Amino acid sequence: MKPFQLRLFEDVIAPNHPPVYLPSARRAIYVVRGDVAIEFDTGAQHHPEQSAWLGEDSVALIAGSEGATLWRWELMSGSEPTPGEIASAPGASSTLKLAAPVELDPRQQWLMRCDKVQFPPGGVAHTHVHQGPGVRCTLEGEITIETLGASHTHGPGQAWLELGHAPVLAPTTEARDTTFIRCFILPRACRNRSSIRYVRPEDANKNKPQRYHVFGERFISLDAQ
Template sequence: MSATGYLLRQMVDRLEPGARFAEPLPALNRVLFCHRGSFETGDGVAFAEDSAWYGSDAVAIAAGPDGAVVWRWELAPEDSEPVLASGEGVTSTENLTAPLDGPDPAAEWIMRCDSVKFPIGGAALTHTHQGPGIRCLRQGQIRIDTPAGSTHYLPGQAWFEPGPDPVFAQASELECTKFVRVMVLPAELRGKSSIQYVNPDDHEKPKSQRYTGYVDEPIEH
């Protein structure tokens, strides 16, 4: 059971060139990130690779001429089942689901989607975040150290960070590394960083990671 009554789920939808969802996905707070190819939503708005859509209404998508791989994050009731997309040339799988213990369920939230890119050998110094989220690796390799241990991730693999637990991230020594994440954060952080460094001296040290923001929008709940 989660403290908020919600869970965060990441799905992967693959669409062949020109394929479309047979039925709209039901209304949920949702981010659709274009990992590969391109897609259009039902209102005709197009999204190219490395861009994202956010909404809370039902939505259907159609792939562009090169197909699409869509990473889909959904904030859903904790007793819900994964929503699989259907249609000719469409496959849909669940990548990761995690119950949410924060932020405060009585407060206002935002849903943030951004990407974090590291140069070769880059690292994120030990830190926490002010809300939970699911990350998915797009490029390179990364090792995530937490109090529970160390885990090595490859492209397409996802992991959950609850927020308050300290995390150290070590990127690949051979290539640039990039992951995309969706976090659920207190509304007062809209437009502001959620990171907090465990060692006060690390606040002033140069940081190797670079951020690209896609979505930072209020959640309906």
């Protein structure tokens, strides 16, 4: 197994700020508020609120007239922290929400997926595993993650790691809808397929209230970056 860090930053860029530059990395960028133009090696894309971009190029981020709040995931080689905050941009800031160590099998081929998961009030993700690790962040509502003998509740803006192979039970608040945004690393064979597997046979036919929206997938290399 090869050590990596999957980290999540929140970037806030002022309205009409000059371009903000980031070096190459395996990353996903989700637009929480506002809008942003993302320029990369082979072109550019405009992303409004509630959309996402995935890539490995160095990029320029150009916020729109209302500015932009971004959640930015990066998969970095090695177990030691490396700089990831926005630099040389007085009208922009970065907050590290989570830097989580993960291990990936270099014999496997991998992809990065960014998606949205939505629950109605009181919805539950029954005990399950996934095919790879990922970092989630709550957009609205509240979700409790019960795994490895511990239980933690995550409200808006709070992030957590799921290892993939460790079973998780995830009830949500009955007070309102709950939504989280997720970036995780999966075998390429999971392309266009759900990665979830239910652990208990009795859960197989239970109601599954959660809804999914995949923003994008991208094949990634585990070579040093």
